[in-house]
Amino acid sequence: MEIVSQEAIKQLLGLMDQVEEPLKRTFQNVHQGCLAETLARFLKAREWNVAKTHKMLVDSLNWRVQNEIDNILAKPIVPSELYRAVRDSQLVGVSGYSKEGLPVFAFGVGLSTFDKASVHYYVQSHIQMNEYRDRVILPSASKKYGRPITTCVKVLDMTGLKLSALSQIKLLTIITTIDDLNYPEKTNAYYIVNVPYVFSACWKVVKPLLQERTRKKVQVLSGCGRDELLKIMDYDSLPHFCRREGSGSGSSRHSFGNCYSLDHPFHQQLYNYIKEQSLICEPVGPVKQGSFHVDVPEAAGKGAEIGKTIQSELHKFGNGNRIHDSLDALKIEDN
Template sequence: MGIVSREAINQLRALMDQAEEPLQITFKNVHQGYLTETLERFLKARECNAAKAHKMLIDCLNWRVQNEIDNILSKPIVPTDLYRSVRDSQLIGLSGYSKEGLPVFAIGVGLSTFDKASVHYYVQSHIQINEYRDRVVLPSASKKYGRPITTCVKVLDMTGLKLSALSQIKLLTIISSIDDLNYPEKTNTYYIVNAPYIFSACWKVVKPLLQERTRRKVQVLPGCGRDELLKIMDYASLPHFCKREGSGSSQHSQNGTENCFSLGHPFHQHLYNYIKEQSVIREQPIKQGSFHVSFPEPPEQEKEIAKTIESELHKFGNGNGISGSLDNVKISDY
């Protein structure tokens, strides 16, 4: 649903005006001065139903208060070696901006292993990037381009996607649920590149399960997607794995400033330094151990999608005679 009526926005705004003070405080961190655009996002996520959008937003704000999300950018992942391990196994970065000024986030789906730390560290890292995007990157882009910029585009690299991805479904479902419930409609378009057959097989069965507004956002591009992506961004903003066929999303690169997954890339340097500075400003003691966040119960649709992917990967594995490695991994184990 692309257009939200002024009436629905006014209804939701009136309901939010009645929220208690602790929720009003964290709400300011959510909307960053772009109140109308934020109300529109939650309305879109609930088919423009003001009452449902209000419940979703209040639930989101309660989650933020209960889990101290407003302080998560002052909680560095330490020691540095652990943070490096998280970054090397959870491949994400900011490669540049679209011609419309939207941040371009690159995600190495296929080569992210999520096996160097506990699930809590990966959730903490993911939320920190979300919050840094919303509180620093997007406001900065809005100022630079002179208009509200409250969404981004994501380029998902499927290089290296294997049957072992089944072991990641639990974590990915948690992260997806956190995004769906607390950061709705933050992504304008998802571009899928370097997709192997295993992705195509899963996408064929998952696509019908998605809501129409989500399906419209997903574009599967041929090859590395370079030619199509150059229509919406300059060459300099292309993720490194889109600049030439077969480049892939390796987390290691001789040129750390080009590979947006690298700790040497400006985005990660700025993010790392920002979190350290915030811990000093807020006088937060730096201690080892993850910042635990409560995981929301995945919506029924998320559960169905996860089970469908699991089933499809099992079938794919059986067809290739390698099902043994998958036998002990089930959604219900988590």
Template structure:
């Protein structure tokens, strides 16, 4: 770490020590954020604010207040019930943990192209997304850190674009909410984004969006050929490859005959462990407060200016495609 970044870290640490001393609720939720990796956590927020300690301090405090106001610390004790509803969400919000990189980073697979988000309200999908974030940060990453005897605070994401269509336009609002929550409250948690199975529509959209991204974000995105198997095998074993990367041209699917292979499936070990963990936490909390049916409502943040511009550009590009298709060009 350079002198400038170390100075920024020291300055941010001093600012946080002061605010946490004065506000105990923020101190409690900050413990769930850093999980013992305080310096690494502060560094993430500094990176997100270009090493400006004052801006990073405001970002962390806003994040902690959002967590307290929305009771994020309790979200892992709020199961999505009944089970059929949860299964519907898993079938339409395709995400799962396929394994770990050789460096010990969790590998999350995301079916961008085939996720439909049409089985529940926006609030349920946001609840599900935050629960996976919190389970990653409070259970998966601390466990990986313990196993490798060093702080592991980020993950790898493999984004499958199979099936990406113009109908993606209908999902932009929800995806903007989810990505804004991540940008503001879970910054710099992804080490690298690998894009696989990219159709022409993605390539065209990426061309116009890429220049709008900050340099640190652009460096994280790697667009791989085909299913990306050969490139991904350089950083992970075959057993950790997402199911849609295991055979060239195999593509992706919502379902697989073997739930152990399809990391999106509610029957995959990751989702079984996650759901069982949430149910167990709910039983612990039930003595204090009975579990209610219904989604866990979270305040949706306004997207950052950079995000708003990207969304506007993306919508414009997709509209052009739509018009072009309708005209038969």
């Protein structure tokens, strides 16, 4: 497989050498000097088919140019109160690094409400974190550890996941589509913790739909996952919601060391970086308010199928709960 892989990388590199401006410039922002690793990521996403990978990569570069993704880190979400509202409702942050030097991203899937701003702001925020990860965090980690670090670890907290998540599926499908088409294979492993029954029900039907390489990356851990996660990261890098078992596990938006908060060093550094870049790009005049609109392709293939499956399963779960509640009410009346 390794020989085939190297040959595929070599063939794809030959095709990418023919790419002209402005695609060549934006491709440099994508690979950040880790050319072979970047080509391998896209090849994995297309099962090492060089022709399909070349089309995927060129399409992604065109998307970047058409949507000015190279400039998105110079487009702050203003005013700061709006950005704080986005942070309070789109719970994500960096809690530290794994023992191998991979940044640890934490996601509050269950407690994210996505109800404080338009879809465009949440998509803008997500892409900004992707770009900051790829252009700032990963190159810095690579320099620190003396080797290419091009992927991250994600810990997904399902605390508070409810049927109301149904309203978020469209936005989450948009974000997933953007990642699948333009940031493939950036996650080394997914750890899912604090799992309620509603997630377990969905996971049983979604898991078979995932590609084998994705299934292998996903681990559903018991409880808050602390003991398992301590095998791959130090305690200081654990997300706050993984630090201790029980109801006080730190799932709150405001618990100590909360990496979701705008006051956390990661978000302070990110927001300050974006503000500095905006001054460099537009040194005169106030920063324009308004979201950064990005064209998002319609979800297709497995992504759309998974989204529909989750919706269907949540509907079933909801109907089951309503039937259960009705039976309880009849029992009360009978009594």
